[in-house]
Amino acid sequence: MKNFIIGGVPEHFNLPWYIALRDKDFQQQGIKLRWKDYPGGTGQMASALREKEIDMAVILTEGIVRDIINGNDCKIVQVFVKSPLLWGIHVAANSNYETVSDLKGTNAAISRFGSGSHLMAFVNAETLDWDLKNDLRFKEIKDLEGALAGLPLGKGDYFMWEKFMTKPYVDNGIFRLIGESPTPWPSFVIAVNNEVLENEKESVQAILKVINGITENFKNIPNIDAMISQRYGLEIQDVQEWLSLTEWSNRQLKKEELELIQQKLLELDLIEHKTQENNILHNF
Structure with missing residues (x-):
């Protein structure tokens, strides 16, 4: 059984991971995946990736792009939520x-x-x-x-x-x-430590296959709005509005999306330079 730790914010976007863990979907693929909450958000997770406290993260797109450019040894493997935040x-x-x-x-x-x-x-x-x-x-x-x-x-x-x-x-x-x-770009991506990508490529692909299978049908899960409402303390009408606006994804970040993010970060003096696409994105 392969061991992995993934980090993310304890928010409604990440309920598909909870469902997969609850139903032992990763274990069926020979993977022991452990979820770690990061209520401090992207900065806290980026630091955890740098320190190798976690192997993967579901993280804000602009935040991890900036941190990779600034030396974080990881790559984006796919978009998780393609709608804006x-x-x-x-x-x-x-x-x-x-x-x-x-x-x-x-x-x-x-x-x-x-x-x-x-x-x-x-x-x-x-x-x-x-x-x-x-x-x-x-x-x-x-x-x-x-x-x-x-x-x-x-x-x-x-x-x-x-x-x-x-x-x-x-x-x-x-x-x-x-x-x-x-945000003028997809909100969340999945980032993976480069050492993990190099040594455990097939396991990472298996994890992505499981979670993408759940997000593909997430909105059709019976009473999913009530489940989100109860778990996160949200009014049912707010959950329904949020579901109508939110779209998950299994694709990689597009070249033009990455360019927009890098250009915006550069204009705002949040990075000193742009970098090549293959330094940020990993395509299987």
Whole structure:
């Protein structure tokens, strides 16, 4: 039995992995796959990949592209969620900020530097034509729990996180949603450590075959909306809206998508140079 550890955020996007693990689908392929939650998100997972604490990760596309360019010894093997991620822009319910333009020059609460919340603050600022050097400031808060505790106390002025996962905290009056910022590229990819890719290629392919089989029919699983609602504490109508907007994938990142991401990261001074496609993508 081959042993693998995969990391991901404990969110609704990754429920297909839970189902596969619950049903022992990987074990039937001779693979012992263990899931590890990373509530801190992309920055935390990128660090875990670098340190070889995990073999694989389901991770935000722009975050892992940036980290690979900056020396992370892994590659993207496929897109996992091809639809954009819809980032909500949140403030504390008791704050005086009413519009996204009010946030110019304030502190963005981010899980950590290099995280999706960090990178998307830049994308959002560029969209609004802010000065990226003078109008963006950051306060590290580790994760969603850190934002829930910190924002009402003034530890950061706004917080960007996936809109549907934060919806319960908008509904209960901790956050106010004042804007949205979708990614202009596929949201999640699967990245694998290069040593694992070299030595365990067939096992990685088997893992992908299992998970892609589940995502292909995920929306047709009976009562899947109720299961997501119960597991993640979301209202059923919010789950149904999210399902209607979300598309999983088994394809590799397209050349033009990778070029767009690299160009955007370069424009935002988040990388110093672009790199060749084969340094980032692995095609079986």
